[in-house]
Amino acid sequence: MERIKQSKLLYVVIVATLLLTSINSLNVYAEDETEGEACTHMEQVKYQHKAIKPHFNFYYQLLAEKYAPKHVKVLKDVITEREALFKKYRELVKSGKDVGDFYDEAWLKKHDEIQTQFLDAVEKRDDAALKKIVPQVIEHQKELNVLLKKRLKELK
Structure with missing residues (x-):
């Protein structure tokens, strides 16, 4: 007791x-x-996101180099393109446009599935699973760029 x-x-x-x-x-x-x-809460969040983004990009690059070397250039291109697209997206937001979401439910569902598999592979340090999922993560990010481009065209 x-x-x-x-x-x-x-x-x-x-x-x-x-x-x-x-x-x-x-x-x-x-x-x-x-x-x-002068720093509002949202500015702090934006700063923290901006500060962590290079770490994530480097992490993905290292994973690509180790588990998907054929996709390293694709990843670099995706990241470069994403930065340019987000810049345009932020400019529209600043100008007062109601931009809404640029991804759809299908992309989100697939994102959840891929991220779950990715997390599991990383936690287990499963080389075989990582060799399979890292290229899928990169291709999925490439799909997000396509959706973002499409949304930006709709908004112009």
């Missing part, structure tokens, strides 16, 4: 610690915003 009480107490302490940690991090963000800094 004493062990059960100790387990419950430990569980409560862990939950309380996690709760306090998350509240503390929210307070830090709130303090940053209330101190009159």
Whole structure:
């Protein structure tokens, strides 16, 4: 019985610690915003996304080099093209256009499936599965560029 009480107490302490940690991090963000800094929450998110993007691109490049060497150039082209397309997309957003989503349900469904397989292969460090899925990830990103181009044509 004493062990059960100790387990419950430990569980409560862990939950309380996690709760306090998350509240503390929210307070830090709130303090940053209330101190009159020009950086809004969305600007912070954009900065964090911009800062992490080179890491993701490099990660995908390394995976392509190891597991899909024939797709390295394709990946580089996809990334370059994506940057140019997103720039145009952001310009339309800035100009006040209602741009909506550029991907469809079919692409999202396939994306979920590929990402699930990709995550599983990465977690298991399964070389055979990675050799199969990395080219699919790259081709799927290529498809996203096609959808984005199509949407940009519709908006012009």
